[in-house]
Amino acid sequence: MKIAQICPRYFPDIGGVETHVKEISERLAKAGHDVEVITTDPTGKLNKRDTINGVKIIRFRSFAPGNAYYFAPQIYFYLKKHNYDVIHAHSYHALPALFAALGKRKRRFVFTPHYHRSGHTAFRNLLHKPYRFLGNIIFSRADTIICVSEYEKKLVESDFRVQGKTVKIPNGINFKEFEHLKRHQKKDEEKILLYVGRLEEYKGVQYIIQSLPELRDFRLRVVGKGPYEEELHEMAKDLGVSERVEWLKNLSRRELLECYASSDVFLMLSSHEAYGITVAEALAAGTPCVVAKGSALEEFVDGKNCVGIENPVTVKKVIKVIETLQKLEINEGEWNSGRLKGIVDWNDISVRIEKLYKDIEIIIQNK
Structure with a gap:
């Protein structure tokens, strides 16, 4: 054809x-x-x-x-x-x-x-x-x-x-990319929050940045670019958390997979999503996820590997759910198809x- x-x-x-x-x-x-x-x-x-x-x-x-x-x-x-x-x-x-x-x-x-x-x-x-x-x-x-x-x-x-x-x-993922991807064991106490996607206001990255002053044990990695980028940079600067935010773009596929595997929590707080490929990929990498409810992202929520935040999303809700997620016993071993139900x-x-x-x-x- x-x-x-x-x-x-x-x-x-x-x-x-x-x-x-x-x-x-x-x-x-x-x-x-x-x-x-x-x-x-x-x-x-x-x-x-x-x-x-x-x-x-x-x-x-x-x-x-x-x-x-x-x-x-x-x-x-x-x-x-x-x-x-x-x-x-x-x-x-x-x-x-x-x-x-x-x-x-x-x-x-x-x-x-x-x-x-x-x-x-x-x-x-x-x-x-x-x-x-x-x-x-x-x-x-x-x-x-x-x-x-x-x-x-x-x-x-x-x-x-x-x-x-x-x-x-x-949508799908390439299972072969994740089969031998191992979670990184970090020696230091600092934990990594991860966002991957376009930088637009509706994606909710601002709520993660605004939560950092209270989440002192965490750093944030932001992978992506878009029209909201400059405003997010200014926000991090005004809140005094610029040194705890790492801005990444134009990563190779291998580098992106390493980001998934080396992060402690992946967040996608978007108000509009028809699916959520990055959430599926984070789950495949064994990374616990936090998503905003009210769109297709809610279909990933199982209360353990992926936790949902009720709309409207607020900074207090983000802080609370991340702290709760850290207390759950989540298997962070090698790739586990059991967490990929429906993917x-x-x-x-x-x-x-x-x-x-x-x-x-x-x-x-x-x-």
């Missing part, structure tokens, strides 16, 4: 959608399919055409105010000129999926919305209601809608007319998506 994957951003950019598209695209290419990722580059600094691990990448310059929307109508015109068996668009919260839907024609069209229901800032949330009209176009043209969690599936089915179209196929390998995910592509063709032929 010739497959087009449409997404707002792609590697070397990082994030949940970027990881999802990269993992399935490379596996589909390895399985013998002709895979093109059609994406955008607001900076204009990346190669317009590239090939990484067998996947062809086409990047169009986009207009992305506040790192949002990624307006690139060139995607529509490109799809009109080229033939594909399947067009698979990703992310409801950016415009490339709309241009993919408009360029569908008679081809199979799959949509993975990574849907959060609301915007991530007050302004973007204000625009979310009128944007619903455009969102309806994408959902109406999709032959199948893949949701990455039960939480997301319920939101989509509640907000749009998608009866009979939705299917749950979660699936990317190899299995790509096989399920490949089968879905083929099944859509059969359904269309029988209409």
Whole structure:
């Protein structure tokens, strides 16, 4: 099959959608399919055409105010000129999926919305209601809608007319990366808190920084970059905890895995998540997790390996749950599949998506 994957951003950019598209695209290419990722580059600094691990990448310059929307109508015109068996668009919260839907024609069209229901800032949330009209176009043209969690599936089915179209196929992890990853035994008394992800206000990193004055035995590692970074730096400085915060970015995959394995607690206090790949990876590394309830992150909560904080998240709640988590008896030995209930390998995910592509063709032929 010739497959087009449409997404707002792609590697070397990082994030949940970027990881999802990269993992399935490379596996589909390895399985013998002709895979093109059609994406955008607001900076204009990346190669317009590239090939990484067998996947062809086409990047169009986009207009992305506040790192949002990624307006690139060139995607529509490109799809009109080229033939594909399947067009698979990703992310409801950016415009490339709309241009993919408009360029569908008679081809199979799959949509993975990574849907959060609301915007991530007050302004973007204000625009979310009128944007619903455009969102309806994408959902109406999709032959199948893949949701990455039960939480997301319920939101989509509640907000749009998608009866009979939705299917749950979660994000995954690469089990082989974690099978021989060992937890680091630290000799000193200082413990490490870890956050991995984009630095945006809705991700809740500020609550971790604000808790540090009371958590004197802990340091914080922040892995990622984003528009909220400068404000977080200023916050740490004002609270007098700058020396206890380590800012990391552009890590290799091996370095990131080492961060997971050497941390005592992983935190993801985001208010909007359709899944939570970094939480799954932290659990696979044997690191206890703390997440905010009220999104798909809640599906990881088991009260032991992963503990949830009720919304609204506050500094007092963060401090209390970290102190409670440290008192629990958690097996911090080698990789343990028992803590990975419901977490699936990317190899299995790509096989399920490949089968879905083929099944859509059969359904269309029988209409």
